[in-house]
Amino acid sequence: MTMLPYSELVMEHFRHPRNVGRIEDADAKSVEGSPACGDMVAVYLKVDPEELRITDIKFESYGCASNIATGSIITELAKGKTLEEARQITWKQASEALGGLPPIKTHCSVLAVDGLRAAIQNYEERHGLVKERVPTTVEEVRRRLKHVMNPVVGLDLVRTKLVKDIEVAEGTVRVVLDLPADHQFANAIREDIREKIEPLWDVNELIVEFTE
Numbered sequence: 498m499t500m501l502p503y504s505e506l507v508m509e510h511f512r513h514p515r516n517v518g519r520i521e522d523a524d525a526k527s528v529e530g531s532p533a534c535g536d537m538v539a540v541y542l543k544v545d546p547e548e549l550r551i552t553d554i555k556f557e558s559y560g561c562a563s564n565i566a567t568g569s570i571i572t573e574l575a576k577g578k579t580l581e582e583a584r585q586i587t588w589k590q591a592s593e594a595l596g597g598l599p600p601i602k603t604h605c606s607v608l609a610v611d612g613l614r615a616a617i618q619n620y621e622e623r624h625g626l627v628k629e630r631v632p633t634t635v636e637e638v639r640r641r642l643k644h645v646m647n648p649v650v651g652l653d654l655v656r657t658k659l660v661k662d663i664e665v666a667e668g669t670v671r672v673v674l675d676l677p678a679d680h681q682f683a684n685a686i687r688e689d690i691r692e693k694i695e696p697l698w699d700v701n702e703l704i705v706e707f708t709e
């Protein structure tokens with residue numbers, strides 16, 4: 498096994514990650530999976546509703562050392578910032594703040610930053626703050642399903658061809674999965690889909706169907 502050349506700072510944040518854990522009464526949260534490696538990260542936010550400022554932030558990582566270190570650094574960078582400011586944090590900044598990450602580990606910091614952005618978006622969707630109210634399309638639903646993992650193989654639902662059909666009509670989204678309803682992960686997957694699709698501003702009802 499080759500050792501990755503991690504900087505001192507990466508190792509320090511990996512060994513002593515800041516802001517790890519969950520916030521039970523979070524105002525917003527996200528769970529994002531990396532299509533590249535199948536690892537997951539969850540981000541929780543407490544937000545001051547007047548100033549739209551992040552007053553507390555925590556993350557849980559099921560990823561590698563780079564992902565944990567990036568989660569640690571971006572939660573430090575985001576705490577105290579407004580949602581708008583925190584959204585501007587890039588994986589490049591995170592990587593620079595960590596003294597650089599090996600190029601093959603880029604997707605790990607992208608995953609952490611995606612988690613932060615998704616949590617911000619979740620807050621905005623829950624609080625009716627989404628500015629561009631574009632109607633939900635089949636493509637948007639498919640894009641979101643790419644962030645739901647198929648736990649059997651650790652890759653996303655779309656990539657593993659579990660999504661058989663998507664329909665969007667008058668506030669109802671129907672997703673058909675090529676999976677038996679009594680599959681051991683059926684409920685978990687349905688809940689993950691619910692988390693991704695229900696916050697969409699024009700979705701009133703979500704129906705997840707199984708093929709067998």
Ligand code: FES
Nearest residue numbers: 534536560561605
């Ligand atoms: Fe998956 Fe780093 S290899 S998050």
